[in-house]
Amino acid sequence: MTQNEDKPDRTDRIKWHYAHRVHPDRAHFDILDWAAPETQQLRFEILTKNVALRGQSLLDVGCGLGDLVTYLEKQNVSVDYTGVDVVEQMVERAEHLHPSRRFECADIFNNPAALDGEKFDVVFCSGAMNLDLGNNLEFAKVALPAMLSHTRGTLAVNMLHARIPAGEPQYFAYNPDYILSILKPLCSEVQLLDDYLVNDFTVIAKI
Numbered sequence: 001m002t003q004n005e006d007k008p009d010r011t012d013r014i015k016w017h018y019a020h021r022v023h024p025d026r027a028h029f030d031i032l033d034w035a036a037p038e039t040q041q042l043r044f045e046i047l048t049k050n051v052a053l054r055g056q057s058l059l060d061v062g063c064g065l066g067d068l069v070t071y072l073e074k075q076n077v078s079v080d081y082t083g084v085d086v087v088e089q090m091v092e093r094a095e096h097l098h099p100s101r102r103f104e105c106a107d108i109f110n111n112p113a114a115l116d117g118e119k120f121d122v123v124f125c126s127g128a129m130n131l132d133l134g135n136n137l138e139f140a141k142v143a144l145p146a147m148l149s150h151t152r153g154t155l156a157v158n159m160l161h162a163r164i165p166a167g168e169p170q171y172f173a174y175n176p177d178y179i180l181s182i183l184k185p186l187c188s189e190v191q192l193l194d195d196y197l198v199n200d201f202t203v204i205a206k207i
């Protein structure tokens with residue numbers, strides 16, 4: 001069975017893509033299906049450079065292996081971190097790698113009651129909206145407000161950019177104008193950053 005032949009629901013589709021990749025001997029960027037470690041780190045750099053983080057509570061949506069924790073610790077940025085991911089194997093590995101940090105297994109896009117409706121100063125989402133789910137434009141209309149509902153301050157989210165075809169069929173690339181049209185009515189301020197990688201953009205949205 002190939003991914004194109006199968007049409008599982010969204011959560012199953014995400015689990016199916018990532019769960020089998022998690023292995024202690026495999027490089028993190030490869031497990032997470034980033035092109036290279038440098039592009040994963042550059043996305044972290046863009047998120048953290050553009051949002052004041054020190055001392056803030058931070059929700060990392062689609063946290064994968066918790067590599068953002070490693071990045072923040074290296075930068076000496078102290079935050080009250082919570083990572084959430086829908087793939088159990090990711091969460092287990094993240095907990096193993098960062099035992100003092102909080103990780104939860106949930107699909108916050110699907111389940112408004114996830115995390116008991118808890119709010120954080122900042123919500124980050126790096127790469128969790130990039131799989132082709134068959135209905136990504138509709139999905140974005142649900143996922144972005146769901147993430148906003150978990151912050152009292154700032155949402156910073158990155159996505160693949162439609163100016164470059166997504167390449168492999170399992171990915172979906174977005175038009176930033178479309179994403180801005182969802183966020184602007186819900187936010188006091190929205191900033192687009194699209195000059196750091198040709199195939200990616202970041203939106204910083206303030207409640």
Ligand SMILES: C[S@@+](CC[C@H](N)C(=O)[O-])C[C@H]1O[C@@H](n2cnc3c(N)ncnc32)[C@H](O)[C@@H]1O
Nearest residue numbers: 014032062063064067085086087107126127128
């Ligand atoms: C490309 S990886 C990025 C991981 C991490 N943000 C990083 O950059 O190291 C995408 C992650 O998002 C997670 N993910 C995708 N959809 C999700 C959802 N609906 N809820 C929670 N996690 C999700 C996947 O399981 C995967 O771990």
